[in-house]
Amino acid sequence: MSSILYRVGRFSFRHKWWVLVAWLAALVVVAGSVGALSPKFSQDFDLPGTDGGVAMEQMQEYFPQLSDQMEKPSTTVAVQADDGLKNHAAAIDALVTDLQKLDKAEPQTIVSPLTVAQAQPEMAAKVLGDDGRVGLITVSQSVNMMDVDVTLKNQLVDTLAKHRVDGLKVEAMGGVMSAMEPAGKAELIGFAIAFVIMIIAFGALVAAFIPLVTGIVGVGLTMMLVTLSAEVLSINQAATAIITMLGIAVCIDYSLFVVSRYRSESARGGAREDAAGRAVGTAGSAVVFAGLTVIIAVAALMVIGIPIITQMGLGAALAIVVAVCAALTFIPALLGAFGRFAFAPRIPWIKHAEPRPNVDSLGVKFGRQLVKRPVPFVVGALAILIAAAIPMSGMQLGMDTTTDDQVAAQELISEGFGEGVGGQLMVVMHTDKGTINAAADTAVEKIRAMEGVAEPATVAWMGNGTDPKNPNANADSAMIVVTPTSSPSSEQTHDLVEKIRATSDVIGEKGAEIHVGGQTAIMSDLSAKLDKALIPYLIVVVGLAFLIMIGVFRSLLVPLVGTLGFIFSMVATFGITTAIFTDGAFGLIDHTKPLISFLPIFLIGVVFGLAMDYQVFLVTRMREEFIHGMSAKDAIVAGYRHGSRVVVSAAIIMISVFAAFMLSPDTTAKMMGFALAIAVFFDAFLVRMVIVPGILAMLGDRAWGLPRWLDKLVINFDIEGEKVRDRGLPAAETEVVTSAESTVDGAEPAPSGTA
The missing domain is CATH 3.30.70.1440 (Multidrug efflux transporter AcrB pore domain)
Known part of the structure; x- marks a missing residue:
């Protein structure tokens, strides 16, 4: 496969303008289709095949007028006064008058609760409560719920604020209050943080700009395709948040890995187009398999049979496919467009932006200490994960999606x-x-x-x-x-x-x-169905990904250690998320609530895929050096030299993108953003950077290898790019030379091209 990817990268680099125009044309066509059709996202949850789903189907069939009415926003306005609402009759009447003037309002249905109670005493208990201190006003508006936008919500909010006078409390929920704020704020914050991190990672402005552009193009295309699909499918708006945040993070991360490898290959010599081919043939192979793992994890969510979960899973899978395609074609085309200016202008005060065989970065120093004394590091990381997992014993699941x-x-x-x-x-x-x-x-x-x-x-x-x-x-x-x-x-x-x-x-x-x-x-019904599906889904996803990793690493122990590490990071994530969102720890959440029912199963799918990303990108480089002659511990240190800075940068970018979604008023997006951010932190920094390399150091050569009978059955995917490792290099560059490649105790011979 590496040979095919080499040709793809080289072709994209050489025919850069054609490739860039093709991506631009795809954006224009899809954007034009979205503009022409104006598809709308759904606001309702649907659960076909369950008792609740059958009830809703029968209600639509046998009570069509009621169903049509339910498709319109019906906002409940609550008024409250400690001294009784009767003392605020005039203020309530003024409120009702203004509510009747709202856009698309149905004035005849908007009535003061005092008026209703007086005219229809039998209805008094439904509109007046707490001995007349609390009242309800129903605001119906003649617009389809799918067409409700934040403008109607803001108009209502402004009206309510105007009438909070003389001790009268006025609040609202449901209906237009469920309108989602326009996307953009969290995404902009995520992109800004990512740009800063990439400047530090590359030490150059243009190189930092390339993954950013790729992220914008990839996420833009993905979201427009998802929006376009809403024209023929019922796509819930709640599914779009996770697709956006995952698309941004993965697009930028995969681009980061390819650009970083291109820099290393360019430094080895030869033509830049060959360097691009080798980068895509090596790092691109890791991108393909990492992406495949994530796609399997999120696409498998469709087997649960819950529409919104299926939409999230397939939308996320589409985002990964676009991210992988962008990394393999759009990135080398951009590198070709910038040419020799790709890593300029350099920022001189940023140290270790490019790995050098005679300079030890912090990652190399850490890796050397880890392989010397792995036990304390592994035990310490496990202790942190176990401590974070303790609150999981009180985890509650529910579907309280009420926004703040x-x-x-x-x-x-x-x-x-x-x-x-x-x-x-x-x-x-x-x-x-x-x-x-x-x-x-x-x-x-x-x-x-x-x-x-x-x-x-x-x-x-x-x-x-x-x-x-x-x-x-x-x-x-x-x-x-x-x-x-x-x-x-x-x-x-x-x-x-x-x-x-x-x-x-x-x-x-x-x-x-x-x-x-x-x-x-x-x-x-949704919660019950998710509870039944959790264990089977976990077995299917982990089982399939485990088989893929056997082929990627050609080892049984490496995938096993990686999978067990994921389980530790997952329970730690559930524990700390429960502590903050349900128990109210640290005062970060004003309104505590149970975890969203689909959070555990979706986290398992997404985080397992992302965890394997870092496993692939870091550990494949360790295996690459091991099969080229380094000892097991030296290979681990070499892996830190070439991969730690990129993996750390990628993890910080992903954490930042996810965490930015905590600014959203939408409870689902806020909780998902936090859980994904903390899960990436635990898995990237504690499991992939400490526990996995530490255990591999303890296992030594035993970690790398398969039983002979299994080795014959497993396909050689050439994930390290052995077939393209030296393509396009002068003959002198392909010979083994002595370098100061980092080792546990000092300089040892290492293959050329590892710089």
């Missing part, structure tokens, strides 16, 4: 009406054997008697009959809205959902079926 700007409203509503308001369960019933009346009456009776139902006396059913004045007559379907007393993500609400579903036998005797839907029930 909705928490205040959620607290007011809980104070006045209980935690379940806003998380209603949609119970849907249907029969093909006459009318639904008997089954619906039985269901209402059973639900009223259940623990955890708010105001049981108000529970009733609504039919889909054709008479608008009496829709319960001659209906074959029924809808029951049940409000829990507990929060949507609580165990009590999950139990209530299962109790209602457990009535299916009794309802079946009446000739009908019963299903529980709504976002609360769907989230409950």
Whole structure:
């Protein structure tokens, strides 16, 4: 494979303008398609094949008008006054008047809770709570939820702020409050930090600029392709955040590895186009296999059968494919365009920007100390990971996706009406054997008697009959809205959902079926499905990647050590994330909550792939030097010389990009950003840079090799680029010479080209 990649890199370098124009044309075509079609992302979670998914499908089929109404944003505005809302009647009326003036508002539906309670006493308990101190105003707007943008949200927020006077609290949640802020802030911060780090890594401005441009082009193309796919597929907007953050990090990282190797190959002599070919044939091979590992890990998420998880996985896989293609073609084309100015102007005060055989960088010094005394380093790193993992014993999973700007409203509503308001369960019933009346009456009776139902006396059913004045007559379907007393993500609400579903036998005797839907029930189903899928998914992903690594490293022990190290970094990540987001450690999070249910399974997929990236880039160089004659420990030190600076830079870039997403108001993006950042920190710096090399140093030559029978079965992928190692170099450059290559105790003979 290295020979093919050598030709790809050399071709891209020589035909740079054609390659760059091709990438630019792809951007223009896709951008033009997005502009012409204006596809929209979905806001709803869908879970086909589950009881909640069936309920929503039946609701759309048998209650189409209600389904159409649910597609419009319905924002709940909570008003509260310690001295009672009646003392603020005029202020509330003024608020209602301004709410009726909002864009796309349906004025006739926006009414003061005091007015509703006075005109319809039977409705008072639904709009007034806490002895008249808390009230609810429903703001409906005639626009599809998929078309809601931040403009409508900002207009509402400004209106609410205007009416927070004289002790009247006004907050809102749901509806337009769920509109996502436009992307850009976190991405810009990530790119800025990445640029600074690459300047330090390369010691030159142009070289630092090349991976940055690649990242912008790669992520731009990926996101436009994902956006374009929303024209024919239902793509949830929540899936885009992880695709963006992963795309930025991986694009820049892979580019960094290729550019760094190109610099080393250029220093060896020969034509620059051959140096580009060798860089792509060697570092590019590592990029391909590292990318393949990540693609397997994230694409395998589709087997879980959850649409949003599948969208995240396939979108992330697309981002990796684009990143790999950019590293193999776009990068050498850019290097060819800049020519001899690729590593200019140099910044003289940045030391060790380029590895030299007679100068020891910090990475080399650390590597030398590690291989001399590996046990203390390995034990110390493991101790840190174990300590970080301790809070994992209290890890809770849920689907509380409430953003910080909705928490205040959620607290007011809980104070006045209980935690379940806003998380209603949609119970849907249907029969093909006459009318639904008997089954619906039985269901209402059973639900009223259940623990955890708010105001049981108000529970009733609504039919889909054709008479608008009496829709319960001659209906074959029924809808029951049940409000829990507990929060949507609580165990009590999950139990209530299962109790209602457990009535299916009794309802079946009446000739009908019963299903529980709504976002609360769907989230409950999602959590249950993820719990069942976690272990099988872990086995599949780790098993496939383990087999790939056997071929990459041609060893059993290296993949085994790498995989076990990943498990340690993963539990440490779950522990520290639980401590901060659920336990509130260090005061970093104002509103603690359970970890998002799909966080563990998605982290396993993404982080395992990223972990193997660093394993491939660092350890393949160690194996490369070992098979060219160095001792096992000397090869490890040589690996630090050539790989530590690049791997550390890449890890810092990835951590910075992920951490920048903690600035997002979206809870999912914030939690995912932190978890990914800390996972990369643990895995890159403790596992890949300390534990894995330390254990390899203890194993010595035993680490590198396969049993003879297995060695015959494993394909030689030539990940080190042996076939292209010296292509394009003068004959003198291909001979073994004596150099001051770093070793454990001093200078020893080493193959040429390792400088």
